[in-house]
Amino acid sequence: MAQKPxxxxxxxxxxxxxxxxxxxxxxxxxxxxxxxxxxxxxxxxFENLQTLMGKYxxxxxxxxxxxxxxxxxxxxxxxxxxxxxxxQKLTTVISEKALRYDLTVPFARYVVQHQNEIEFPxxxxxxxxxxRADRPQxxxxxxxxQCDADVVGSDSLWQEVDFIQxxxxxxxxxxxxxxxxxxxxxxILSGIAEIIGASDKLIDFxxxxxxxxxxxxxxxxxEMIAKGISEEALxxxxxxxxFTGTNQEKLNQLQEMLVASEEGxxxxxxxxxxxxxxxxxxxxTASLTLDVTLARGLNYYTGAIFEVAAPEGVxxxxxxxxxxxxxxxxxxxxxxxxxxxxxxGLDRIYLVLEELGLFDEVAPPRPxxxxxxxxxxxxxxxxxxxxxxxxxxxxxxxxxxxxxMKKQMMYANRRSIPYVVLVGEKEMKEGTYTLKNMESGxxxxxxxxxxxxxxx
Amino acid sequence: MAQKPxxxxxxxxxxxxxxxxxxxxxxxxxxxxxxxxxxxxxxxxFENLQTLMGKYxxxxxxxxxxxxxxxxxxxxxxxxxxxxxxxQKLTTVISEKALRYDLTVPFARYVVQHQNEIEFPxxxxxxxxxxRADRPQxxxxxxxxQCDADVVGSDSLWQEVDFIQxxxxxxxxxxxxxxxxxxxxxxILSGIAEIIGASDKLIDFxxxxxxxxxxxxxxxxxEMIAKGISEEALxxxxxxxxFTGTNQEKLNQLQEMLVASEEGxxxxxxxxxxxxxxxxxxxxTASLTLDVTLARGLNYYTGAIFEVAAPEGVxxxxxxxxxxxxxxxxxxxxxxxxxxxxxxGLDRIYLVLEELGLFDEVAPPRPxxxxxxxxxxxxxxxxxxxxxxxxxxxxxxxxxxxxxMKKQMMYANRRSIPYVVLVGEKEMKEGTYTLKNMESGxxxxxxxxxxxxxxx
Numbered sequence: 028m029a030q031k032p033x034x035x036x037x038x039x040x041x042x043x044x045x046x047x048x049x050x051x052x053x054x055x056x057x058x059x060x061x062x063x064x065x066x067x068x069x070x071x072x073f074e075n076l077q078t079l080m081g082k083y084x085x086x087x088x089x090x091x092x093x094x095x096x097x098x099x100x101x102x103x104x105x106x107x108x109x110x111x112x113x114x115q116k117l118t119t120v121i122s123e124k125a126l127r128y129d130l131t132v133p134f135a136r137y138v139v140q141h142q143n144e145i146e147f148p149x150x151x152x153x154x155x156x157x158x159r160a161d162r163p164q165x166x167x168x169x170x171x172x173q174c175d176a177d178v179v180g181s182d183s184l185w186q187e188v189d190f191i192q193x194x195x196x197x198x199x200x201x202x203x204x205x206x207x208x209x210x211x212x213x214x215i216l217s218g219i220a221e222i223i224g225a226s227d228k229l230i231d232f233x234x235x236x237x238x239x240x241x242x243x244x245x246x247x248x249x250e251m252i253a254k255g256i257s258e259e260a261l262x263x264x265x266x267x268x269x270f271t272g273t274n275q276e277k278l279n280q281l282q283e284m285l286v287a288s289e290e291g292x293x294x295x296x297x298x299x300x301x302x303x304x305x306x307x308x309x310x311x312t313a314s315l316t317l318d319v320t321l322a323r324g325l326n327y328y329t330g331a332i333f334e335v336a337a338p339e340g341v342x343x344x345x346x347x348x349x350x351x352x353x354x355x356x357x358x359x360x361x362x363x364x365x366x367x368x369x370x371x372g373l374d375r376i377y378l379v380l381e382e383l384g385l386f387d388e389v390a391p392p393r394p395x396x397x398x399x400x401x402x403x404x405x406x407x408x409x410x411x412x413x414x415x416x417x418x419x420x421x422x423x424x425x426x427x428x429x430x431x432m433k434k435q436m437m438y439a440n441r442r443s444i445p446y447v448v449l450v451g452e453k454e455m456k457e458g459t460y461t462l463k464n465m466e467s468g469x470x471x472x473x474x475x476x477x478x479x480x481x482x483x
Numbered sequence: 484m485a486q487k488p489x490x491x492x493x494x495x496x497x498x499x500x501x502x503x504x505x506x507x508x509x510x511x512x513x514x515x516x517x518x519x520x521x522x523x524x525x526x527x528x529f530e531n532l533q534t535l536m537g538k539y540x541x542x543x544x545x546x547x548x549x550x551x552x553x554x555x556x557x558x559x560x561x562x563x564x565x566x567x568x569x570x571q572k573l574t575t576v577i578s579e580k581a582l583r584y585d586l587t588v589p590f591a592r593y594v595v596q597h598q599n600e601i602e603f604p605x606x607x608x609x610x611x612x613x614x615r616a617d618r619p620q621x622x623x624x625x626x627x628x629q630c631d632a633d634v635v636g637s638d639s640l641w642q643e644v645d646f647i648q649x650x651x652x653x654x655x656x657x658x659x660x661x662x663x664x665x666x667x668x669x670x671i672l673s674g675i676a677e678i679i680g681a682s683d684k685l686i687d688f689x690x691x692x693x694x695x696x697x698x699x700x701x702x703x704x705x706e707m708i709a710k711g712i713s714e715e716a717l718x719x720x721x722x723x724x725x726f727t728g729t730n731q732e733k734l735n736q737l738q739e740m741l742v743a744s745e746e747g748x749x750x751x752x753x754x755x756x757x758x759x760x761x762x763x764x765x766x767x768t769a770s771l772t773l774d775v776t777l778a779r780g781l782n783y784y785t786g787a788i789f790e791v792a793a794p795e796g797v798x799x800x801x802x803x804x805x806x807x808x809x810x811x812x813x814x815x816x817x818x819x820x821x822x823x824x825x826x827x828g829l830d831r832i833y834l835v836l837e838e839l840g841l842f843d844e845v846a847p848p849r850p851x852x853x854x855x856x857x858x859x860x861x862x863x864x865x866x867x868x869x870x871x872x873x874x875x876x877x878x879x880x881x882x883x884x885x886x887x888m889k890k891q892m893m894y895a896n897r898r899s900i901p902y903v904v905l906v907g908e909k910e911m912k913e914g915t916y917t918l919k920n921m922e923s924g925x926x927x928x929x930x931x932x933x934x935x936x937x938x939x
Binding site for chain 1: 517
């Protein structure tokens with residue numbers, strides 16, 4: 028009984044058309060990464076389990092795919108663990124490797140392990156798949172690509188300025204005009220926590236603040252009070268409830284509000300440097316917006332935080348994100364190595380480009396000429412021409428068997444091959460090739476060198 | 484205590500230089516695949532365990548990396564299995580997914596699963612990593628790339644002719660001249676088995692025959708007799724012991740020797756068709772050799788068998804291989820789908836190119852210009868020029884901080900950046916940029932539009 032073929036949930040096959048579209052996005056991102064001075068590294072698909080565990084929180088630990096040890100993996104397992112079916116404790120006994128969960132931790136490991144070969148500041152990009160045992164849903168997969176660029180070994184804010192331009196360049200090149208690059212700074216969030224007198228309520232605070240558009244000032248205030256933030260504290264950060272205007276106006280409001288917090292003031296200064304310079308340099312099609320509700324990766328980033336939203340009118344979560352982290356490599360023993368990086372969300376960018384019809388000119392490579400096969404003598408004669416065409420990089424092929432003409436022409440049509448070549452006795456005697464334009468139906472006879480010229 | 488960073492045995496990190504060399508090989512293979520009319524597909528890194536198990540023999544089953552189920556994976560496990568520590572039986576209970584072991588079985592699964600979307604004959608290529616729990620050794624890794632091209636849905640021998648030309652084209656493009664494409668046919672091996680009257684001794688026979696160069700005719704004969712092949716049988720295949728001369732001479736000897744075997748005769752005919760046509764078409768730099776000792780994948784291939792050896796003088800196992808299989812998709816329920824395919828061994832090709840110095844001109848992309856950072860005003864002025872340069876695709880960057888001049892110049896040198904731009908008060912006032920050629924030391928001053936022209 029044959030197996031009915033299927034693939035694990037949350038994974039995907041990619042057809043030639045899909046590969047072509049994905050490759051188009053990858054190639055665009057790669058070329059911009061390189062133009063901005065980044066170089067590619069690659070790390071193994073699986074790392075030692077201990078390299079990954081404990082780096083993504085408890086939830087992350089659960090979502091890491093573990094690889095079963097080879098051979099008689101139970102031999103050293105404690106009998107009690109087995110009898111009691113203690114899955115979690117057994118895991119580290121029977122699994123010592125795990126699939127990459129993101130590109131950032133492997134990158135940190137790479138930097139520490141190869142620190143003596145690396146020229147700092149080190150600008151690396153990495154485009155590889157990652158795996159997460161998340162519940163699959165629309166746009167969320169168990170295997171997906173991340174496209175990361177990071178600089179480590181420099182705390183210069185010019186890097187942040189560079190990354191904003193990089194986002195702008197990639198999305199402009201993809202024709203995805205009008206993306207909103209939202210920016211915040213972890214130090215501003217710390218400053219707010221200081222002002223409201225409760226770092227532990229910062230997440231509740233930003234989550235509530237984020238709803239301002241939907242539930243209004245009163246709704247947000249109510250929610251914050253319900254979460255235990257005092258009315259007195261809220262008064263101190265009142266400007267955040269009418270946080271509109273230009274980036275400069277927002278900066279001025281923040282500066283005033285956070286004047287009592289040293290860290291908050293530092294955050295405002297950093298943001299101002301970045302915003303001022305970007306305003307002076309100008310962006311191609313993206314906009315840069317100060318968004319004080321932006322709070323991604325709180326226990327990870329230490330300075331700037333970025334997130335990119337698709338152009339207005341397209342419903343989609345963030346299509347990119349990143350930020351600065353001051354001690355990423357510390358867990359692997361290399362201290363004081365400041366870094367900043369951004370990531371592109373391939374799958375979401377794909378969906379947005381599809382929705383906006385921006386893939387129209389992207390198609391998988393296909394042969395430009397199909398030589399019709401009328402039998403072995405004709406096929407050999409054709410193959411000699413095909414060899415020459417291919418040497419000039421012209422994609423061409425012979426239909427493999429002397430099937431009925433109609434079948435061969437249908438194959439050319441279905442694969443959208445624009446030209447066919449017909450070779451019969453007459454052509455072979457005269458040393459010619461009849462080239463048929465599949466769209467116009469026009470047929471012209473050429474010598475081989477003429478054919479090479481016409482197709483070039 | 485910080486963890487000492489390391490990676491699992493048999494896996495590798497790739498630095499920018501290594502990535503560039505690997506990408507050069509990948510890009511060459513890809514472009515030739517496309518010129519020959521192949522299209523790319525991709526399949527998930529892990530498949531359902533049942534898709535892979537039983538497809539690679541017992542040894543293969545052991546070498547497949549299994550992924551541990553998520554969550555409380557022991558809950559449904561049979562208590563007896565656990566108590567008795569029956570690792571092997573437990574595997575299918577606690578693991579339902581496994582890492583891809585090769586690209587051929589996933590391809591077969593893909594073809595059956597997507598048969599209604601596919602236009603046959605289907606010419607696909609696939610370049611993706613595979614994983615095997617093999618004992619690592621020089622040139623053998625637990626994670627490595629395969630580069631496969633296959634055609635399914637056609638039994639035409641013109642496909643074999645095409646693949647030989649494809650091998651020749653790829654290796655010629657890589658500058659790896661003089662590779663030996665060795666060819667045999669499974670049907671000829673069956674014919675020999677028929678003649679010596681023992682299919683079960685065919686492997687012993689070919690293994691012994693393969694030593695002809697080393698141990699001579701007498702040595703080989705002795706070994707065969709020791710393996711239980713009768714002297715009488717050996718007399719019938721005597722021509723194989725003096726199997727020299729041109730491909731045509733070998734074909735004639737085989738034809739005579741195998742005249743009593745229908746299948747063997749069919750094999751000779753197939754080989755003759757391929758060899759005659761390749762001789763008529765000609766190859767660029769490779770040679771095609773009939774090698775009757777070639778016996779790879781006996782229980783898998785049904786027609787032509789290929790293997791590519793590095794040019795003479797380079798010690799290295801085969802750098803490519805392939806063949807025809809008549810019923811690959813049958814295991815997934817699609818019968819009578821003949822296919823033929825070849826594979827490139829990336830890691831070995833890499834080692835050969837390295838040994839022969841054929842990577843000399845391959846380097847990772849690096850910035851063409853580094854703008855020296857003398858402070859924030861100068862940096863902003865520089866960044867505006869950098870934005871324009873990058874828009875023209877010129878790789879350029881600003882040194883991130885106003886470090887000492889010497890340090891910045893050293894950075895440019897170490898990264899082999901050919902030009903630096905110096906910008907001081909004078910330049911900013913005049914709207915100019917001083918471009919320094921790092922090799923000659925020459926310094927010239929340009930307006931921005933001149934700089935853009937010079938660098939283009």
